[in-house]
Amino acid sequence: MDKRIKLHDKYFVPYISQDVLMKAVDDVAAKVNADYKDSGKIPVVICVLNGSIVFAGLLLTRLEFPCELAAIRVTSYEGTRSTGNIKDVLGLTTDVDGRDVILIEDIVDTGNTIIKLCEHLAFRGAKVVKICTMFTKPEVYHYDRKLDYVGMEIQNKFVVGFGLDYDQLGRNIPDLYILDENLSENDMKYYILFGPPGAGKGTQAKLLVDKFGFHHVSTGDLLRKEMAAGTPLGLKAKSLIEQGALVPDLVVIGMIKSEIENNPNVPGFLFDGFPRTTDQAAALDEMLKGLDQSVTSVLSISISDEMVKERIRHRAMMENRPDDTKDEVIANRIRTYHEKTEPVIDFYKAQGKYREINGVGTIEEIFDKVCEIM
Numbered sequence: 001m002d003k004r005i006k007l008h009d010k011y012f013v014p015y016i017s018q019d020v021l022m023k024a025v026d027d028v029a030a031k032v033n034a035d036y037k038d039s040g041k042i043p044v045v046i047c048v049l050n051g052s053i054v055f056a057g058l059l060l061t062r063l064e065f066p067c068e069l070a071a072i073r074v075t076s077y078e079g080t081r082s083t084g085n086i087k088d089v090l091g092l093t094t095d096v097d098g099r100d101v102i103l104i105e106d107i108v109d110t111g112n113t114i115i116k117l118c119e120h121l122a123f124r125g126a127k128v129v130k131i132c133t134m135f136t137k138p139e140v141y142h143y144d145r146k147l148d149y150v151g152m153e154i155q156n157k158f159v160v161g162f163g164l165d166y167d168q169l170g171r172n173i174p175d176l177y178i179l180d181e182n183l184s185e186n187d188m189k190y191y192i193l194f195g196p197p198g199a200g201k202g203t204q205a206k207l208l209v210d211k212f213g214f215h216h217v218s219t220g221d222l223l224r225k226e227m228a229a230g231t232p233l234g235l236k237a238k239s240l241i242e243q244g245a246l247v248p249d250l251v252v253i254g255m256i257k258s259e260i261e262n263n264p265n266v267p268g269f270l271f272d273g274f275p276r277t278t279d280q281a282a283a284l285d286e287m288l289k290g291l292d293q294s295v296t297s298v299l300s301i302s303i304s305d306e307m308v309k310e311r312i313r314h315r316a317m318m319e320n321r322p323d324d325t326k327d328e329v330i331a332n333r334i335r336t337y338h339e340k341t342e343p344v345i346d347f348y349k350a351q352g353k354y355r356e357i358n359g360v361g362t363i364e365e366i367f368d369k370v371c372e373i374m
């Protein structure tokens with residue numbers, strides 16, 4: 001029988017059964033009881049929401065000493081990767097000043113979250129903070145601070161079930177499941193079309209969309225669409241552009257992210273006109289990482305500066321763009337490309353993702369070369 005489960009785009013296989021997990025909860029509870037049962041202390045047991053709800057609930061019913069229960073929420077995990085940044089600690093209404101605290105976590109991975117939480121509680125006056133976690137990944141935990149009570153040590157892989165989720169799904173599964181990387185549908189393609197102005201990126205993009213069904217993401221088009229629709233983002237972008245300022249990278253990245261999220265059923269995305277700087281390339285990498293994705297390949301269509309000039313002038317005439325006929329405007333665009341955009345090539349070369357195509361030839365000839373690489 002196939003026991004794997006699918007949550008969103010990923011498959012998980014059984015890892016630790018409910019019986020074994022329950023035994024681990026019994027063992028942890030026994031250790032906590034040994035420390036507190038006859039201590040006369042009344043600790044505050046703090047459940048870190050949402051992941052530790054299951055573990056905290058089971059543990060609590062096994063504790064044999066008086067204790068108070070509180071809950072807090074922190075945000076630190078995106079997709080299947082720990083970001084390690086506590087963005088917020090929410091909801092602690094109990095006064096912990098001078099109190100013994102037992103922090104209940106579902107899982108300690110790098111330890112960033114729990115250690116920052118301990119510091120937060122110490123800052124709020126907690127006398128002693130003990131860490132009690134159901135799971136830990138010793139391979140990645142990188143703090144000297146000892147974890148006081150641990151249910152089970154597990155391998156460094158993403159797990160779900162027993163309270164733990166993958167993008168909010170899977171918390172209700174009573175056993176622990178582990179990510180099956182071989183089966184995950186992580187083959188969405190992310191291509192970047194690269195090259196100087198006039199290299200023919202737009203033309204090739206249209207052909208690629210027709211042939212492969214990719215979603216074309218032109219940041220210029222996206223901004224124009226937002227502005228035309230008068231969305232809050234569009235209005236902000238409009239006022240920046242009118243002041244002659246650039247739309248911040250984060251805003252553009254936000255737009256690209258929504259395009260990706262709003263088009264889950266396409267075979268891939270084709271970025272055109274983005275990234276233009278290494279900062280943007282790094283921001284794009286970071287955003288895709290959060291979605292557990294990465295750039296597949298960068299296809300660069302290269303032509304000489306002379307040809308860039310010729311093509312821009314030709315296009316200016318055909319599309320009635322008078323600005324683009326001025327020599328200094330063209331020279332400026334070429335300079336900006338060399339200074340700001342070309343370093344992006346090295347960024348992707350370092351990742352082994354850069355592919356260059358000679359942009360001299362007919363549209364069909366170049367398209368053949370692009371398809372061959374894809």
Ligand code: 5GP
Nearest residue numbers: 077082108109110111112113158159164165
């Ligand atoms: P840390 O800050 O220790 O790297 O990460 C702690 C938080 O990341 C946990 O509270 C949990 O929310 C999340 N986390 C870490 N590893 C896993 C995992 O394998 N599966 C799930 N579902 N969440 C995890």
